[in-house]
Amino acid sequence: MFDSLVKAISDAGGGVRAYDACARAARARIAKEPDNSAALLLISYAAQRFVESYDDQPLTVEEAAEEFNHITGMVTLLGNAFAGGSAEAKLDAMNEAARRLADTHRTDGSN
Amino acid sequence: MFSNTFPDRAVISETVAKMLLEINAVHFRADQPFTFTSGLASPVYIDCRKLISYPRIRSALMDFGASIIFRNVGFEQFDAVAGGETAGIPFAAWLADRLGLPMQYVRKKPKGFGRDAQIEGALAEGARVLLVEDLTTDGGSKLKFAEAIARTGARVTDTFAVFYYDIFPDTPEKLAAAGMRLHYLATWWDILKVCKDENRFPTATIAEVELFLNGPVAWSANHGGISELAR
Numbered sequence: 001m002f003d004s005l006v007k008a009i010s011d012a013g014g015g016v017r018a019y020d021a022c023a024r025a026a027r028a029r030i031a032k033e034p035d036n037s038a039a040l041l042l043i044s045y046a047a048q049r050f051v052e053s054y055d056d057q058p059l060t061v062e063e064a065a066e067e068f069n070h071i072t073g074m075v076t077l078l079g080n081a082f083a084g085g086s087a088e089a090k091l092d093a094m095n096e097a098a099r100r101l102a103d104t105h106r107t108d109g110s111n
Numbered sequence: 112m113f114s115n116t117f118p119d120r121a122v123i124s125e126t127v128a129k130m131l132l133e134i135n136a137v138h139f140r141a142d143q144p145f146t147f148t149s150g151l152a153s154p155v156y157i158d159c160r161k162l163i164s165y166p167r168i169r170s171a172l173m174d175f176g177a178s179i180i181f182r183n184v185g186f187e188q189f190d191a192v193a194g195g196e197t198a199g200i201p202f203a204a205w206l207a208d209r210l211g212l213p214m215q216y217v218r219k220k221p222k223g224f225g226r227d228a229q230i231e232g233a234l235a236e237g238a239r240v241l242l243v244e245d246l247t248t249d250g251g252s253k254l255k256f257a258e259a260i261a262r263t264g265a266r267v268t269d270t271f272a273v274f275y276y277d278i279f280p281d282t283p284e285k286l287a288a289a290g291m292r293l294h295y296l297a298t299w300w301d302i303l304k305v306c307k308d309e310n311r312f313p314t315a316t317i318a319e320v321e322l323f324l325n326g327p328v329a330w331s332a333n334h335g336g337i338s339e340l341a342r
């Protein structure tokens with residue numbers, strides 16, 4: 001459901017520009033997919049966090065791989081719930097995604 | 112203001128390379144490569160922002176920058192100096208002071224609320240602007256900053272960076288197509304020469320770095336990065 005967003009990151013090399021494009025693509029889909037707005041906004045925030053963390057900062061290949069696994073996990077979680085899941089499953093997935101996002105912010109010192 | 116000296120270009124480049132090495136702004140790591148914003152895997156990384164903490168070095172750099180701008184472009188060819196967010200801002204401030212010109216800075220994106228400003232500082236319509244950043248890789252950020260400045264009615268005619276990668280052959284042409292001439296103090300080739308002359312790193316490390324500098328895309332593809340640069 002949201003797999004194309006992470007595939008685009010991978011195809012574009014997993015650098016800052018790829019995540020920036022992902023964040024913009026997720027936001028652009030919100031208007032067209034109102035039922036998925038909350039999930040797309042969370043994905044957009046996750047991609048934007050990467051941009052803000054690593055733009056102008058050194059990023060090793062290992063860190064890039066970890067970050068990619070992180071966003072892939074989050075997108076899969078949301079995608080599974082939003083592809084025909086119950087309202088409760090969607091809410092649970094969004095809460096879990098938001099928790100992971102907040103956790104990452106605490107870990108990397110982002111505001 | 113500018114000290115009115117015009118050192119030889121080669122001396123400037125060698126001196127700047129030595130300065131960057133002296134403050135440990137140069138990092139070589141072939142076994143754990145870096146990922147550039149483009150997705151390119153690289154064994155080299157340079158942190159030009161460290162320069163701001165070394166007053167004697169940054170002062171010399173700005174004198175070098177002013178001498179190159181005056182010599183290559185002229186003394187009365189600019190109306191303003193604009194710094195690109197974030198690392199370009201301090202260098203733009205110091206260079207504007209050397210050149211005796213007003214300064215602005217350009218955000219990567221408009222703020223998105225309030226007056227939605229992307230450019231801070233007064234910039235007159237038609238002004239000829241020198242855009243300053245700490246470094247130039249493929250020129251992508253400079254094109255975006257120049258577009259933002261152009262939307263105000265001013266125009267970037269030249270861009271200055273302390274450091275230029277000089278490993279993507281089409282960068283000067285891309286900038287020229289956008290109406291910008293590129294000026295810089297040193298490149299990776301200057302760093303490499305000093306490293307070789309002074310035996311600064313193990314031979315195997317230097318060999319790997321040279322392999323990357325001569326074929327960055329191929330090196331990237333062999334080390335987990337992109338295998339093709341986006342157009």
